[in-house]
Amino acid sequence: KAGVTQTPRYLIKTRGQQVTLSCSPISGHRSVSWYQQTPGQGLQFLFEYFSETQRNKGNFPGRFSGRQFSNSRSEMNVSTLELGDSALYLCASSLDRISSYEQYFGPGTRLTVT
Amino acid sequence: DQQVKQNSPSLSVQEGRISILNCDYTNSMFDYFLWYKKYPAEGPTFLISISSIKDKNEDGRFTVFLNKSAKHLSLHIVPSQPGDSAVYFCAASAFLQGAQKLVFGQGTRLTINP
Numbered sequence: 001k002a003g004v005t006q007t008p009r010y011l012i013k014t015r016g017q018q019v020t021l022s023c024s025p026i027s028g029h030r031s032v033s034w035y036q037q038t039p040g041q042g043l044q045f046l047f048e049y050f051s052e053t054q055r056n057k058g059n060f061p062g063r064f065s066g067r068q069f070s071n072s073r074s075e076m077n078v079s080t081l082e083l084g085d086s087a088l089y090l091c092a093s094s095l096d097r098i099s100s101y102e103q104y105f106g107p108g109t110r111l112t113v114t
Numbered sequence: 115d116q117q118v119k120q121n122s123p124s125l126s127v128q129e130g131r132i133s134i135l136n137c138d139y140t141n142s143m144f145d146y147f148l149w150y151k152k153y154p155a156e157g158p159t160f161l162i163s164i165s166s167i168k169d170k171n172e173d174g175r176f177t178v179f180l181n182k183s184a185k186h187l188s189l190h191i192v193p194s195q196p197g198d199s200a201v202y203f204c205a206a207s208a209f210l211q212g213a214q215k216l217v218f219g220q221g222t223r224l225t226i227n228p
Contacts, residue, residue, distance in 0.1 A: 004157065028206060033216075034216070039125075040220060041220060042120075042218045042219050042220035042221050043158070043203060043205075043218035043221075044201050044218075045215070045216065045217070045218070048213075056213040056214065056215065057214060090157055090158070091157075092157070102148070102160035102163070103160065103216070104157075104159075104160070105150075105157025105158045105159065106153065106157050107156055108157055
């Protein structure tokens with residue numbers, strides 16, 4: 001069974017631009033969560049999607065948004081990029097409730113904002 | 115407000131000895147705890163978990179201990195092997211503010227010295 005895939009793996013953008021990251025979950029998984037990882041902050045939860053609906057949201061500004069498609073693939077968008085948005089963005093999929101099932105993470109997208 | 119804390123950013127242990135990684139949490143509503151392991155350029159992978167109704171869970175070389183009164187959990191790895199060198203994240207889950215949430219700590223970088 002293929003794992004969680006994320007594209008692109010690396011991205012360099014300039015301040016003010018916008019970016020879209022993509023995540024394909026494990027086949028059969030309906031929940032997709034997004035996290036931001038920065039040194040010293042660990043994994044900060046962005047949002048979770050289930051059946052095309054945002055089910056859960058972290059404490060990030062509205063510049064961060066996402067969506068999920070009918071095939072469970074998910075995209076995350078960041079508008080008006082800031083230097084502080086430079087981070088590793090991780091996507092994780094799970095069958096359903098994130099507490100009862102282990103989350104399976106993708107390799108991440110390394111975003112650098114200059 | 116960091117609800118899950120890993121106060122040691124790094125830990126160095128001799129091969130063959132025991133590695134003990136610690137994690138503290140503040141919210142007594144957390145009912146499920148997990149440990150993830152992360153290698154560079156890869157996403158975190160699930161390692162071991164424990165429900166709040168237990169105080170110990172063992173899986174091979176890995177044992178997680180939960181002390182609810184102290185709001186503390188620890189991961190023991192024995193014997194430690196060079197392949198255990200990675201960043202370890204603890205995570206806690208609870209139904210909060212109308213949604214199931216998974217909160218991660220900042221991570222501890224474990225280095226096993228030959």
